[in-house]
Amino acid sequence: MSINEQTVAAILSQVALAADGAFLGVALAYVAVRSLIRFTDASSALKKIKDSPSVRISDLRSVLSPSDGSDSSTGSEEGKLVIVRGLVEAKSAVDGNWKSLRQNVLVSHESGDRGVIIRRTQTCIYNEWRGFFGWTSDVRSLFKRSWKEQESTSLRMVPFILVEGGKWPQNDYLVVNMDGSRHPLPLVTVFHQLQPITASPYTFLQALFGHEYPVGLLDEEKILPLGKDITAVGVCSLRDGIPVIKSCKDLPYFLSDMNKDQMVVDAAFRTKVLLWSGIVLGTLSIGILGYAAVRNWNRWKSWRQQRQAQQQNNLAREDPDPEIAADDTGEIPDGELCVICLTRRRRSAFVPCGHMVCCQRCALSVERDLAPKCPVCRQSIRSSVRIYDS
Missing domain, CATH: 1.10.287 (Helix Hairpins)
Structure with a gap:
């Protein structure tokens, strides 16, 4: 550590x-x-x-009632929570117009795989050497957490649908609405490469003063490929007679391999x-x-x-006897003054040594010490006794 x-x-x-x-x-x-x-x-x-019922794509229209659709007057959407499994396909494949002759899909620049979602992540990995002035990093660590990597992510997506496998033409399909979805996606890694970063004079200065400096760049590309078998869990409704599924915020899944x-x-x-x-x-x-x-x-x-x-x-500590208090305020000979405070008359004798050299207040103070001793003979004492004049 x-x-x-x-x-x-x-x-x-x-x-x-x-x-x-x-x-x-x-x-x-x-x-x-x-x-x-x-x-x-x-x-x-x-x-x-x-x-939630687990239904096939061809049976969605029978499960959904005509009322399970969007209300254009209020802007609200009603539907039914269903679980549907199918193959990923681009929506342009079933558009039914001249655009479907050229399928609208994404192609990975690194692997050439075709998909409907491509997420590219670049992570810059940093290293830290304390250097000759490395104490600055120790001070910084007390106030903030030093980051070791910096990540940038780009996400591209085209409209896609789910279809049943082995059926063509695809008359029955389910449109996937990704608006507002923050659920994890069942992406497949198609490219993963770590490249070292060549050091520069500025890197030497960063290391000299104990700052983080880049040492590598990690490129990673994940896609949702065409033909992948996935499960969609969400609220399904009919829009112009076409079933559309949307994520439900209360569920931990939307698109999954399970x-x-x-x-x-x-x-x-x-x-x-x-x-x-x-x-x-x-x-x-x-x-x-x-x-x-x-x-x-x-x-x-x-x-x-x-x-x-x-x-x-x-x-x-206060003397309850008014006669003694009045006596203490008068003229007191030097031989009868307390050896500690030198202001009051000697009134208490220590046990067992018997020396009467302190007033009552100072005697009580000596008794409260951790190791009480007589101020004259330095013998350990147990208590003090108040002495009254006859």
């Missing part, structure tokens, strides 16, 4: 254990609540997937993980918060008892 990581770990441990772990308990409670909320959402999504049974198993596993993580983290947070509450309560009680004892000691 580097010096930066050790410093950050020490700071985080001190913050987590602050107030006898109360901060850590609150953080665990927050994560537990978030896990239970996500468990509720995952359970609802699992129930929707189980209840079938319905595999989705149910995967969603059930996620639900169990979220449930048990919420239970375990919630139990830990309750235990930590209970321990912190007991520790802080006992600490407050101890502070309160010490405060009361201090107040009692302050009251005990």
Whole structure:
């Protein structure tokens, strides 16, 4: 572990254990609540997937009623949640006009594969050397996380549909509407290459002063190829008699390689993980918060008892006898002055040595020391006795 990581770990441990772990308990409670909320959402999504019918593309029109369409007057869309599996095909293949003679598809520049979605990612990988002035990187790590790579992504897409395999011409098809979808896509990697970056004089200066400098460029290209067998899970409706499927924000899937049974198993596993993580983290947070509450309560009680004892000691220092107080304010011979304060008369004798060299207040102060000793003979004392004149 580097010096930066050790410093950050020490700071985080001190913050987590602050107030006898109360901060850590609150953080665990927050994560537990978030896990239970996500468990509720995952359970609802699992129930929707189980209840959704798995139909063929040719049977969609029989499953969807004419009312399952878009309402142009209100702008709202109604539909039915279905699970459909089919092959990826470009929408231009079924347009039925002269444009279909030249299919509108995307072609990978690197591999030449044809698809409807192409995502190209370029990742610049950085390295960090502390250099002769590397302490600057240690200071920066305390305030921000030093990034090690920078990624740029470009996404191209053409309209596509799902068709049934082995049927031609494709009279029945399902249009895939990708608007507003943030779900992961079942893309296939067709190109992956790592190229080193040649060092320059500027790179030497970056390394000299402890800054990150580029060492490699990773090019990756993923596509959704034609003819790929995928499953679509979403809200399906009829638009001008053509079935269209759109993603549902409440579901974790939209386009996937898994079938319905595999989705149910995967969603059930996620639900169990979220449930048990919420239970375990919630139990830990309750235990930590209970321990912190007991520790802080006992600490407050101890502070309160010490405060009361201090107040009692302050009251005990005051001489309740008015005659003695008046006697202390008068002329006191030098031989009868307290050897500590030199302002009041000697009134207390130490036990067991018996020396009467202090006033009552100073005697009490000596008794409260960790190792009380007589100021004259330096013998350990147990207590002091107030001496009254006859």
